[in-house]
Amino acid sequence: MKDSVKKHYLASITDKFVRGQLGRREFLRAAGKLGLGAGALGMGFGNRPFGAFSSARAAEELTPNPEILKWLADVGKPFAGTTLKLATESTPPSNAINGQLKKYFEEATGIKVEIEVLPLEQVLQKLTLDVASNLGTYDLYYIDQSWAASFSQDVFDPREQYSAKADLAMPNYNLDDFLPALVDGIAKYEDRWVGVPYDIPIFIMIYRKDIYDKLSLKAPETIEELYTNSKIITDEMGPNVYGTTGQMKSGHYSLECDWTAWLWGHGGSIFGPDGTFTGNDEKGAAALEYWTKLKATMPPGVDGWTWDGQGQSVAQGVAASMLSWGEFFPYFDDPTQTKVSGLCEVAVPPRAISLRTVKETGYGEIPGVGHQGGSSLAVSRYSKSPDAAWIFMQWATCADTQALITTLGGGTGPTRASVYDDPRVLAQARVGAGTTRHLPVVRETIAKHMGSEPDLPEWAQLSSDTIPVSLGKYFAGSYGSPKEALDDIAKQVGEVLKG
């Protein structure tokens, strides 16, 4: 075997091993086949570019904390034999728990956990059925932030659970460790906590450093700069490479996500303090005009893409930047999946032209260019085993498990402050699959630039149907002007709110 091929294999298997996708034994066996002794491996693992773990350290540290496992064994004993059910979207945290971590929980407690992974809209369908029937089909609910208001009365407030069941409370669980912005934006409805923040996809700026350098551009700091940069790139490099891209599929929730970022970034809001739709005011119209202009710098076909197509347009080198979910970044860095590994960099979202305060909006809407699309995890009020579910929920959302999810689950954004500083998470901040090198920007975006959608029971319908359908029509040319489109949306929203 050629030396270069050997090195490629070694890099590949080591990355898998560090990500927990390869057992220690298989890893050593493979390394042996490559003719590398343990000593050589030990030497080689000191300061390699694709990770800072030693093999032994990785094997030890990417497993749950033994103290937590002991607590699980003690507290879970009375519930051994119970089966818990959770329906969730296929997200990095859920996949990491389902595929790699839940076995530790099951072994320690004797509680079986069945996780049903479904597309988001089907999760909503299943939860709605469960709530309507009060039958307790699911013990735990995965609650997208846009459903928080709808399900707020169907779940336990975790603060109440924590104080009411002292004997079941995990030592050092620390509810205060959850990032306050996420608690407000994802998990809170009125005074209640609708679960605890579970995952946090959030808009950050991802751009091709090589292209930006080539054209002597710097990461866009303002919304106007994003347009200028994008236009330069499209003019210079189109039709092979376009300046930016979007998730603008007509009638899809993703289109609404893009809209809010531009709306908030222009000083607008969806609702005013009196609860009426304000997306059609002067700022709203300016935002839509800007977006129309920006769309001209995007690849053709962008209005047929959700975040999937948007992400692929960057991953395959068609677009030079995107303001979108930070969760994509670890995927972009995977050389086996994309053409841009190591070429992308991150930045906080471009600064807003002006920004409304929460008081100037309605239904707890938080204006900010960094649109967040997080979810909570909660125990159902209809569960037949709420105590066992509460134990699982604490374990799934504790700092140790979150650190493991972040490293094994491919660099998803943690919802706890302490996890961002966890040595296991910091050690993954290198170029390569599952990187965490974007997380400082994610953290800063959550703290300073996060935008969060309003909380009202009708929001699921408005955000996934009413608004994106009309915006889709606008981009298809069905309206005479941005103002006309937004006025029509205002009318429809008013009708939905009237019931």
Add this chain to the structure above:
Amino acid sequence: MRIFRTLAGWLVVAFFFFPIFFWTSVAFRNAKDIFSWPPKFFEFEPTVRNFEQVFGISLGFGFGTQETVNPGGGNFYMAPRLWDSIVVASMSTVLAIVVATLAAYCLSRMQFRGRHEFVNWVLSTRMMPPVAVAIPMFFIFKQLNLLDTYLGLILVHGLMNLPLAVLLLKSFFDDIPAEIDESALLDGASRWTIFRRIVLPMAKGGIAASAVLCFIFSWTEFLFALTLTQTGIKTVPVVSSTFVTSIGTAWGNMAALGAAAIVPAFIVVLLVQRHLVRGLTMGSLKQ
């Protein structure tokens, strides 16, 4: 002229075969080649990684693939789920065909009050959108402990296919001359004997055609399979939807699963192909 006809035939075949070819080729690509622009039809580096991930096994063509993680969550490996689909589709087909054969024969041969209305009612159930009954069925199944069970889904798919099977089989029985039954009756045979020993063998082509249709409808049914199951059983279409993740669709895995899922249905069609051709052309020559 003949050359043109042959050429046209091949073009039609190529047109209809292309989606299967392209979908299958996606199953053998990595993400970079799936999304390459302009699209690549033949120039890509083939990989079996998608199949390994979906099945959770190593096919031995790569290195260290036994530990591959299914993007759909880790426990929805195809092999047991393929078995779920095979059990549900075959048993529901047997259920539908057994009941439908008896019902169709009665409707074809026996005169009773309301027979015409009954046939119309059977026909009308095919027009009902499944979504209208899926949710009430969920509540009923939950109370009967049929949720997330083979029996539950077999019953639903069987019932779903029953009207189609009854109507199809009735038309096949109608095409078998009633005089044959009458002659046998005169010779002293019972209705059951006539049905079992004379009519059934004559209608086996039609029965095979109906069974194949029932099997395929059950194999591809999504709504009931999604609503009435959780983690206990999962049919192929439901597993397929799990590849739609929060950060995009795992197209390679989905294509691998789709390509693999064609095989059992293809085998069923192949097994009854002889009867199928006969069944589908039955009744084309009227007396």
